[in-house]
Amino acid sequence: MFLEILTDPTSIVALLTLIVMEIVLGIDNLIFVSILSNRLPEHQRKTGRLIGIGLAMVLRLVLLSLIAIIVTLTEPVFSFQDFDFSWRDLIMLAGGLFLVWKATTEVHHHMQGAEEAEDEGQVKVSSFAAVIVQILLLDIVFSVDSIITAVGMTDEIAIMVIAVVVSVGIMMVAANPLSEFISKNPTVVMLALGFLLMIGMTLIAEGLGFHVPKGYIYAAMAFSAGVETLNLLARKNRRKRKPAS
Template sequence: MPSILSLLVDPGAWAALATLIVMEVVLGIDNLVFVSILSNRLPPEQQTKARRLGIGLALLLRLLLLATISWLVGLTQPLLDLGIHGPLVDGHPAFDTAFSLRDLILIAGGLFLIWKATKEIHHTMEGGEEEGMAGGKPGLSFGAAIAQIIALDIVFSIDSILTAVGMTEHLPIMVVAVIVAVGLMMVAADPLAHFIARNPTVVMLALGFLLMIGAVLIADGFGVHVPKGYIYAAMAFSGGVEALNMMARKRRTKRH
């Protein structure tokens, strides 16, 4: 492995670092949206603490996984094979039932994300946020919020680090990229959470994103790899449409 000094003077290493930071930030958006929505269910005095703790644990998990790269790469080895394979598409099965530990973790994480997003949609449709603020039904407890954040941190961290391992072989580059990306998540957490809290329609849109991400994780676990670019392009398009709707609502409000 090259020394850190040689990496500092290597333009290729800097290019790999910049690319990896962008990739880690993009992959961290899913994690950040989930943390923001979940922390907004807590009492106001606990929200910032929950967000910082959740993102701090995400950083710790990523660094621990980087320290055990050889074990992490082993997660992609087949662990369970049901012997069922889909029709060939471009020479590869459309889906596969030879599951690695990574696949099982992604499937479990996807199911959890779909369950949680569906539950939050029901909570929002039933007016649960207003009831909590009015002293009715209690909101989510701090411990429960942190436990759920940790569960998804594990899933997103494994996906994030395996992506990093596939992009570069230099551990220092991966460590710096992860620290920078999680640092940016920490900075963006409060503004994003406040923006979501102020705009109820954005909450529903974000929950829809989580449903889609959960479905993609399950598909990935079954060997159906949906290009991430399609997912984030759809999210960006939906976000742009919602931004236009928000501008239109503000203009109507001003006219009235």
């Protein structure tokens, strides 16, 4: 099956396209994992990231094995007023509300400077468990969205499996550098939390039946990241000039 995919130009194009789509959709998940894992004691952070991202891959592969059920998640199960709700809508709605709540509490946490006041000895064990549970909850939401997107792009299960494994592998490689970068730059933390708030609101809108083009979301994220990059470079240049003055 794998050799057939590599020798079929149509399958190769579908695979590469799906890998790119899975990576783009995984950015949301990766930001969430990076922020939460940075709340752990330093010696547990890498393990937390690997477990969180590993769970994402396991969930995606499990959902692929239940593809016949996943496809039916888009069918309406009940109506309210003028809205028809499917199981996918309910999952997106619950995930969006959770993400907005979590991002808001994290913003409050950083605004209050709670990190400095935490007693490390009291949170090591419970924090690890809590972080993994929260990552798992969002993994479920992002995995359902990811697999439904994959189903809409190809009918070949093998292509979906390869795309999931490759994209999650890339996420695992990128997780540590991204988390370290976020932890060293407080303003980037707030920007990432802003991204999560926006993604959460987008999930809520999707759950209510309002389609939000993903291109607009990622364009806004790219523009904001570009502005923050300029800010980081400006601060770095100012620090370099200070000793000389």
